[in-house]
Amino acid sequence: MHRELRLANRLAIFFIGISILLLSLPLSAPVASFKISLQYLIDPGLYQGADGLRRISEIPRSLKNLLSADIQNRELKDEIKMEPALNAEIDSLKTENDRLRSEMDLEKRVSFSFVWAQVIKRSPADWYQDFIISAGKSKGVELNDPVFAADGPTLAAVGRVLEVNSDTAVVQLLTNDLSAIDSFIVSQSSHTHGSFNGLIQGSDSPNLQISYLPVQAPLEEGEKVYTSPNSVSFPPSILIGTVVKVYPVDPFLIFKSADVRPALSPSEINEVLVGRGVNKAKISQ
Amino acid sequence: MKLIKRLTIFFLGLLGEWIFSRYLSFRGLNPQILLILTINVAAVSGAVEAMIFGFFWGLLWDALSLKLFGARALVLTLISYGLGLLRKQVDMNTPASQAIVAVVATILYRLILGLVFLIFSGQFLWVGWLVFILEPLYNGFFCFILAALRPNSYLPAPRFRSIAS
Numbered sequence: 001m002h003r004e005l006r007l008a009n010r011l012a013i014f015f016i017g018i019s020i021l022l023l024s025l026p027l028s029a030p031v032a033s034f035k036i037s038l039q040y041l042i043d044p045g046l047y048q049g050a051d052g053l054r055r056i057s058e059i060p061r062s063l064k065n066l067l068s069a070d071i072q073n074r075e076l077k078d079e080i081k082m083e084p085a086l087n088a089e090i091d092s093l094k095t096e097n098d099r100l101r102s103e104m105d106l107e108k109r110v111s112f113s114f115v116w117a118q119v120i121k122r123s124p125a126d127w128y129q130d131f132i133i134s135a136g137k138s139k140g141v142e143l144n145d146p147v148f149a150a151d152g153p154t155l156a157a158v159g160r161v162l163e164v165n166s167d168t169a170v171v172q173l174l175t176n177d178l179s180a181i182d183s184f185i186v187s188q189s190s191h192t193h194g195s196f197n198g199l200i201q202g203s204d205s206p207n208l209q210i211s212y213l214p215v216q217a218p219l220e221e222g223e224k225v226y227t228s229p230n231s232v233s234f235p236p237s238i239l240i241g242t243v244v245k246v247y248p249v250d251p252f253l254i255f256k257s258a259d260v261r262p263a264l265s266p267s268e269i270n271e272v273l274v275g276r277g278v279n280k281a282k283i284s285q
Numbered sequence: 286m287k288l289i290k291r292l293t294i295f296f297l298g299l300l301g302e303w304i305f306s307r308y309l310s311f312r313g314l315n316p317q318i319l320l321i322l323t324i325n326v327a328a329v330s331g332a333v334e335a336m337i338f339g340f341f342w343g344l345l346w347d348a349l350s351l352k353l354f355g356a357r358a359l360v361l362t363l364i365s366y367g368l369g370l371l372r373k374q375v376d377m378n379t380p381a382s383q384a385i386v387a388v389v390a391t392i393l394y395r396l397i398l399g400l401v402f403l404i405f406s407g408q409f410l411w412v413g414w415l416v417f418i419l420e421p422l423y424n425g426f427f428c429f430i431l432a433a434l435r436p437n438s439y440l441p442a443p444r445f446r447s448i449a450s
Contacts, residue, residue, distance in 0.1 A: 008369055011337070015340040015359075019355040
């Protein structure tokens with residue numbers, strides 16, 4: 001009997017000691033984690049229930065996404081069905097254009113191909129000057145090739161290839177202060193309709209400047225600026241940007257100038273299209 | 286075999302406490318299944334076994350409750366020890382005596398638990414007068430039922446010996 005009592009006493013001291021030790025410990029992260037793990041093992045219903053509720057609450061959203069994906073899929077399938085017809089129309093227009101050009105003794109249109117590339121490096125110090133893309137000589141990129149980016153469904157000019165390496169290339173942006181390309185504006189003014197050529201120059205700032213426009217050009221804010229057919233580097237009629245400010249005519253100058261906001265800011269460009277063979281075709285002409 | 290039976294009772298006790306506290310609780314009033322089982326084990330098998338059951342039940346229940354870790358383990362150990370000593374003085378083998386012991390033990394359980402919380406967390410754990418008054422009666426009733434059903438066939442028969450023997 002004494003043995004049992006001694007054992008009970010020792011066990012009581014041991015368990016009470018352990019309990020007090022556990023009570024004295026601060027609820028530090030390991031103890032809390034242990035408790036949570038133990039709670040999960042013994043009482044997983046709480047966690048499973050929460051997870052189940054979350055899954056159930058997500059069902060309407062998932063179902064909505066599924067339905068919208070299905071609708072989009074059907075729309076895209078319909079668009080794809082239209083593609084052969086559109087291609088046939090483009091081919092027939094090209095043929096007609098070439099035939100008319102040859103009848104009028106005009107030069108043939110420049111034909112070129114594109115290569116996709118990603119912007120892999122841009123320097124904060126040269127934000128409006130240049131960036132590096134993931135396509136180089138290995139993909140057929142050459143010096144002075146024009147670089148474009150998609151502005152929604154529209155293609156916009158971004159810059160030109162300044163330096164080519166084996167797998168990368170440096171693109172000089174239109175906003176670079178050394179960049180200058182020939183451009184034209186189609187005036188939508190109610191008084192006068194017509195197109196005016198000018199020179200688009202960068203200024204290491206968000207906006208471009210177009211100058212050498214005729215003084216009589218009825219320039220208005222919001223008008224679109226496109227690449228000129230006279231440009232050596234760029235194919236014609238590619239969007240450059242929008243006129244945001246027209247400067248008053250200086251009586252000592254014989255031309256007009258305006259600020260142009262590029263269609264795409266350098267910050268918005270992540271993928272670009274490099275137009276291969278534009279220069280060769282233009283030079284050969 | 287006895288070990289398997291003891292482990293089964295151990296986990297069934299936890300499950301019972303969990304079910305009663307989660308699903309059969311009315312205004313915080315539910316039978317303290319672990320306390321009732323500890324009393325039953327102490328009455329039938331003695332302080333050593335009751336302390337082992339009580340300590341580990343308390344520890345696991347503390348882990349589930351995410352309050353003071355070790356508080357219930359300490360209180361159930363103390364009650365088991367006290368009941369183990371009391372068993373040698375009082376006949377705790379009848380349902381009525383176990384029910385009375387359960388009433389007293391529940392009051393002590395609540396008071397000691399409150400004091401432990403006061404010492405270690407700075408706030409007395411007060412469950413409210415309704416629970417404090419009705420819970421001992423509720424526990425006593427459940428303890429009476431449990432003792433009447435005698436689910437302790439695996440345990441040795443109670444031995445009545447004087448404390449001096």
